[in-house]
Amino acid sequence: MTAAPTSPRGPGGRPDPLKVAALGGGHGLAASLRALRHVTSDVTAVVTVADDGGSSGRLRQELGVLPPGDLRMALSALCDESDWGHTWSDVLQHRFTSSGPLDGHALGNLLIVSLWELLGDEVSGLDWVAKLLGAEGRVLPMAAVPLEIEADVKLPNGQEALVRGQSRVAVTSGVVQRVRLIPVDPPACPDAVQAIRQADVVVLGPGSWFTSVMPHLMVPEIAEALHEARLTLTLNLSAQQGETTGYTAVDHLHSLQSYAPGLKLDTVIADPASIEDLDELQSHARTHGARLLLRQVGQGDGGPYHDPLRLAAAYRDAFDRFLGDVGEKSG
Structure with missing residues (x-):
């Protein structure tokens, strides 16, 4: 090699x-x-x-935290190439299936948010999860606050629409003309x-x-x-x-x-x-x-x-x- x-x-x-x-x-x-x-x-x-869908969106809405899902996926991708690393990566990615409020939640999202609440610091919490995984590298949020994405979209019928939310913009049936972040800057x-x-x-x-x-x-x-x-x-x-x-x-x-x-x-x-x-x-x-x-x-x-x-x-x-x-x- x-x-x-x-x-x-x-x-x-x-x-x-x-x-x-x-x-x-x-x-x-x-x-x-x-x-x-x-x-x-x-x-x-x-x-x-800016994720606002699924487990991340629910935690963000309920607790006012940064959406943890994409951060969790990045941590999992950097896990140590060992039984320890892969096992904890699988634990992070595990999603509950139930008829109750835990349905669809990824355990890693709950773990990350728990560390944020205990430590009072997002970066320290992510570093601790990285240690658990034996990760080679760090995972950091882009911004210090949760973001929303807003898009100007041209629909198939030729009309223009305003689409708000990452999960909605990602699956829009129209052509994205321009996107903005909320809050701006x-x-x-x-x-x-x-x-x-x-x-x-x-x-x-x-x-x-x-x-x-x-x-x-x-x-x-x-x-x-x-x-x-x-x-x-x-x-x-x-x-x-x-x-x-x-x-x-x-x-x-x-x-x-x-x-x-x-x-x-x-x-x-x-x-x-x-x-x-x-x-x-x-x-x-x-x-x-x-x-x-x-x-x-x-x-x-x-x-x-x-x-x-x-x-x-x-x-x-x-x-x-x-x-x-x-x-x-x-x-």
């Missing part, structure tokens, strides 16, 4: 693991985390906190901002484009840190039914530019099978200052899911491009 990339910044010339911050939410972020753990042991997940989690600023590279995506990926660009302190970061964008393998129906890979870059003018990318990772117009995509990647890295990163069965090992190999290729630059700056 190829040696993991390192950042030559340790004391006495000893190379440290490459520092990576991965941004997103839900299944997309979990996919990038499972890949990144094959690349480095120093990964920090920065997770969206929310405060960022300070640890998340620090993790992005200290990272050698930041990974954005894959994931639900408007409800998991784009929200990071609407938190001012996060967006400011991203404008100074070495960014690798991981494109989705297909459009998401509802949220990005009909979107091409180029459309995703168009929307990124509209939400974050001037944002520079180091690398755009795309699976050749998901590209409609290669020349146009290469041109748009260059407008962001990025190279387009074409790699087969989907699962072998052709489903719209990233394969952890294939995606890990793509990340290695993406990160190798600037490792020399990191060493020169450190020296």
Whole structure:
């Protein structure tokens, strides 16, 4: 196996693991985390906190807490590769089935919220769950307050509608025109901002484009840190039914530019099978200052899911491009 990339910044010339911050939410972020753990042991997940459905939505409404579901999934993706880690990961992901109020709740959500109440601090609570899992890396919320997502949507009949709530935006039958966060310009989690600023590279995506990926660009302190970061964008393998129906890979870059003018990318990772117009995509990647890295990163069965090992190999290729630059700056 190829040696993991390192950042030559340790004391006495000893190379440290490459520092990576991965941004997103839900299944997309979990996919990038499972890949990144094959690349480095120093990964920090920065997770969206706008979920308002299911177990997370119920806890958020009843207790006024950050929605824990996407945070739980990220923690589970970073669990230790041992019987201990996998067992506790399964416990975290376990959902109750009953005819009572526990029905549908994930045990991990209840555990996370319990620690938040006991410790009075979200970051400390997540760190304790990470210790329980033997996780390699940290999981942090993107913002310090729960968020709502509001979208302008063009319906199939041509009319426009206002859709509010992440769970509703994600399954809308219309075309999302624009999304906003409520509250506007929310405060960022300070640890998340620090993790992005200290990272050698930041990974954005894959994931639900408007409800998991784009929200990071609407938190001012996060967006400011991203404008100074070495960014690798991981494109989705297909459009998401509802949220990005009909979107091409180029459309995703168009929307990124509209939400974050001037944002520079180091690398755009795309699976050749998901590209409609290669020349146009290469041109748009260059407008962001990025190279387009074409790699087969989907699962072998052709489903719209990233394969952890294939995606890990793509990340290695993406990160190798600037490792020399990191060493020169450190020296």
